Amino acid sequence: MSDLDEFFCPGSIAVVGASRTPGKAGNTIVRNILEFGFTGDLYPVNPGCEEILGLTSYSSLGELPGPVDLVIGVLPRRQTLGLVSECARIGAGNLIIPAAGFSDVGDEGRALERQVMEAARSAGIRVMGPNSIGTVCTTCGIATPIVTLDRMRPGGVSLFGQTGMLASGFARWIQTSEHFGINKLACLGNKADLDENDLLEYLATDEGTRVIGFYTEGVRDGRRFAAALRAAAEAKPVLVLKSGRTAGGRKAIASHTGALAGSDEVYSGLIEQCGARRVADFEELFDCAKAFEWQPLPAGDGVGIVSITGLGCVLAADTASRYGLLFPAPAPRTVESMRAALPDWVPAANPADIWAAIEARGPQEAYGVVASALADDPWVHSLIAIFTLIPESSLDVMELFGPLAEAHPEKPLAAVLMSGDAAMYAEWKRTLEGNGIPAYHSPERALRALGALRNRSRWKGHTAAH
Amino acid sequence: MSDLDEFFCPGSIAVVGASRTPGKAGNTIVRNILEFGFTGDLYPVNPGCEEILGLTSYSSLGELPGPVDLVIGVLPRRQTLGLVSECARIGAGNLIIPAAGFSDVGDEGRALERQVMEAARSAGIRVMGPNSIGTVCTTCGIATPIVTLDRMRPGGVSLFGQTGMLASGFARWIQTSEHFGINKLACLGNKADLDENDLLEYLATDEGTRVIGFYTEGVRDGRRFAAALRAAAEAKPVLVLKSGRTAGGRKAIASHTGALAGSDEVYSGLIEQCGARRVADFEELFDCAKAFEWQPLPAGDGVGIVSITGLGCVLAADTASRYGLLFPAPAPRTVESMRAALPDWVPAANPADIWAAIEARGPQEAYGVVASALADDPWVHSLIAIFTLIPESSLDVMELFGPLAEAHPEKPLAAVLMSGDAAMYAEWKRTLEGNGIPAYHSPERALRALGALRNRSRWKGHTAAH
Numbered sequence: 001m002s003d004l005d006e007f008f009c010p011g012s013i014a015v016v017g018a019s020r021t022p023g024k025a026g027n028t029i030v031r032n033i034l035e036f037g038f039t040g041d042l043y044p045v046n047p048g049c050e051e052i053l054g055l056t057s058y059s060s061l062g063e064l065p066g067p068v069d070l071v072i073g074v075l076p077r078r079q080t081l082g083l084v085s086e087c088a089r090i091g092a093g094n095l096i097i098p099a100a101g102f103s104d105v106g107d108e109g110r111a112l113e114r115q116v117m118e119a120a121r122s123a124g125i126r127v128m129g130p131n132s133i134g135t136v137c138t139t140c141g142i143a144t145p146i147v148t149l150d151r152m153r154p155g156g157v158s159l160f161g162q163t164g165m166l167a168s169g170f171a172r173w174i175q176t177s178e179h180f181g182i183n184k185l186a187c188l189g190n191k192a193d194l195d196e197n198d199l200l201e202y203l204a205t206d207e208g209t210r211v212i213g214f215y216t217e218g219v220r221d222g223r224r225f226a227a228a229l230r231a232a233a234e235a236k237p238v239l240v241l242k243s244g245r246t247a248g249g250r251k252a253i254a255s256h257t258g259a260l261a262g263s264d265e266v267y268s269g270l271i272e273q274c275g276a277r278r279v280a281d282f283e284e285l286f287d288c289a290k291a292f293e294w295q296p297l298p299a300g301d302g303v304g305i306v307s308i309t310g311l312g313c314v315l316a317a318d319t320a321s322r323y324g325l326l327f328p329a330p331a332p333r334t335v336e337s338m339r340a341a342l343p344d345w346v347p348a349a350n351p352a353d354i355w356a357a358i359e360a361r362g363p364q365e366a367y368g369v370v371a372s373a374l375a376d377d378p379w380v381h382s383l384i385a386i387f388t389l390i391p392e393s394s395l396d397v398m399e400l401f402g403p404l405a406e407a408h409p410e411k412p413l414a415a416v417l418m419s420g421d422a423a424m425y426a427e428w429k430r431t432l433e434g435n436g437i438p439a440y441h442s443p444e445r446a447l448r449a450l451g452a453l454r455n456r457s458r459w460k461g462h463t464a465a466h
Numbered sequence: 467m468s469d470l471d472e473f474f475c476p477g478s479i480a481v482v483g484a485s486r487t488p489g490k491a492g493n494t495i496v497r498n499i500l501e502f503g504f505t506g507d508l509y510p511v512n513p514g515c516e517e518i519l520g521l522t523s524y525s526s527l528g529e530l531p532g533p534v535d536l537v538i539g540v541l542p543r544r545q546t547l548g549l550v551s552e553c554a555r556i557g558a559g560n561l562i563i564p565a566a567g568f569s570d571v572g573d574e575g576r577a578l579e580r581q582v583m584e585a586a587r588s589a590g591i592r593v594m595g596p597n598s599i600g601t602v603c604t605t606c607g608i609a610t611p612i613v614t615l616d617r618m619r620p621g622g623v624s625l626f627g628q629t630g631m632l633a634s635g636f637a638r639w640i641q642t643s644e645h646f647g648i649n650k651l652a653c654l655g656n657k658a659d660l661d662e663n664d665l666l667e668y669l670a671t672d673e674g675t676r677v678i679g680f681y682t683e684g685v686r687d688g689r690r691f692a693a694a695l696r697a698a699a700e701a702k703p704v705l706v707l708k709s710g711r712t713a714g715g716r717k718a719i720a721s722h723t724g725a726l727a728g729s730d731e732v733y734s735g736l737i738e739q740c741g742a743r744r745v746a747d748f749e750e751l752f753d754c755a756k757a758f759e760w761q762p763l764p765a766g767d768g769v770g771i772v773s774i775t776g777l778g779c780v781l782a783a784d785t786a787s788r789y790g791l792l793f794p795a796p797a798p799r800t801v802e803s804m805r806a807a808l809p810d811w812v813p814a815a816n817p818a819d820i821w822a823a824i825e826a827r828g829p830q831e832a833y834g835v836v837a838s839a840l841a842d843d844p845w846v847h848s849l850i851a852i853f854t855l856i857p858e859s860s861l862d863v864m865e866l867f868g869p870l871a872e873a874h875p876e877k878p879l880a881a882v883l884m885s886g887d888a889a890m891y892a893e894w895k896r897t898l899e900g901n902g903i904p905a906y907h908s909p910e911r912a913l914r915a916l917g918a919l920r921n922r923s924r925w926k927g928h929t930a931a932h
Contacts, residue, residue, distance in 0.1 A: 100822060101811050104776070109811070147858045163777040169854030169885030176888035217780060248793070249784025252817065281910060310570070311629040314683060318715025327714070345567045345575070351718065356566060388635030392613045419635030422642035422892070444747060
């Protein structure tokens, strides 16, 4: 078991190969660490200059004024072996290697990686990479990607995986479009040393991490993986995105990171047995992560749905059973409460189609009355409101969700922004998710996320019989 | 066989129940028809006022100064029967009924609908609805929804279905986010008269319609449906979104539009045999519609992929076989051309991971060289470029796609905007799709759409052996 704290919260960092030139990786890393507000000691290392981004630059690791917890080596792959020796010489125990061209590209690269790792191991140096763009931690204010990254919203979701996209493209997407907060990110690259097992063991007990998600193309040491995954899932929700489902995918994986992808069914069974959730793609990963981060686990299978359109009711009803959810018929008292907003000829049902009520009472009252009636129903354990973003159904959406969340903090809530104006979509999503209400683009996606909460609740033994 | 021209391109329209009050359905319909630039005669009918939105208002259908091709009756359901008699009296042959509360809400409504339809049939009046928000045609400038709709981009895609969402929420979404152009929309509601079969027969030979998509909760007259679907699919691509896949969905459908959903497997088999494509949801419907509208059918199964990230290559490779697509290894000449941008140690493969080439040559040159090499390969029949929207990979995307489309008008192209900044995502999508290059959010969605083109090509017998 390794303690990875120094990869996320080091007291001091050396960036070997730091650069004064904007746009170069060795400049970007220093910029990112400053941008994230790192308060420890940051040492750029470059024999060719004296100052980088306002920091004193050192000519070599040997010149540093103090000990260094984490070294990032922004060097061509051929210089990596020399760097490992230098780290060993000064007693630096943790190294991130961004360079590609190792086991990711064939036999020659594989041989080079083996040499590097032998040297690191004999010196007791832990390595993230090669082919890794490193780590992000919003608690400690560190971000080591080789591409620019703006400071991220802090939160409880930690993500890791082989791909550098997590701390580059997806980090930007989460920040600008998904609205949940990140605690830690790690891009493991070729996983020559640190791998999924290390990260799972570390994050399972990491205080800042409330939800774990990871992307993998295949793991080593299945026994350790199963134990680490189960321990992590006991402690917090774990979402697993595993590629290599088809022969074509497994071939591509071999040439990407050199991993052996393994039998897909074995992975599915293992993930489920360990109490984690396998997700199909990054969309589902983010959809579920925000639901776990913001909403409670439901106490049962019952979902209440209030929708502006019969189409929303049909699509929801058509999907629910796939995710272990059902729509209880409203109790007599619920029907009575719903009737206050519904015209006489409209049945008080669940899913509730409220278009006629919107025409009669306006959207704020129609949604408010029907949603709160359904939320009060004891057989309704979670609630979804479906909107279509047209002027006729505009309302103050937090005036709807705020009281629901206050009255029923134990019931997960979600919104569906099914269609309508794209600008209004972005604005409503920002408002809702800024207040912790996950907003999805279709009833299917909302039910899939609620189904993930329901499954975890079931697995944890919270679900009451009813 | 009915000629539905007068529902889409009438010479004259009467809006019975027209209103001076903004926000009321009877006002909105008149406003929408004016907004879309209708050049025929438009007659508001309301005994209580003399002018509506600058148009002379008439006290009854009997007062109109000329014949009327299409009547829209914005009246409470109880007044519908009277309206039908009045239409019969003046010889108006086509009627849209927006009111709900007929077969969509139970026995009493069903009885009312039966009465209305008996009266209409005996007078030879064709009815769209009840519970229908009517039609849109961008060629003739008509739009009859009861909610406001701004003028839409004209194009070749025609959509219809039971739901009013097509001409309200989804119309706005398509206009602001999906960028393809609409020819006709029709919301069939309860389908007491006009149904999927009528629309398929009409659109199959409609000149303005190049792609047909429809949503259904179940059809009547399976034999006529099969014939109509096959005839339409012979003429143009047809996309079918059918709900009622689960028992829960079928129950919801019965209470929504009263339709019988039928066995789901039977539908799947029938749709495929007729040469149409069954899509899973509205996302896939729009994804495929724009690919058919903008791109040619490929002459084979081979896809070329150029990606900024190995992750994109893996996800694409993992998905392709599901959609009947494959990645041919680059021909020797292709490899030679690719090498001009790739560092020595990076293999020239397909899918092509070009991150190292971007670092070495910049994104414009790296994408340009590798994509055009792959597009020139005779075994590559369609091409996808995968981007992640970060500053480091920014480029002029039409400077990339423009020459590709010009050199290979016979090969479908698509872009994947996999992650990155949300504002940059919206901007790139607008640029690409404004130029007819479909842009998708994941490799999986791009391959699904290309797979739809490939399947149609195969079915049409265009695919050459290779």
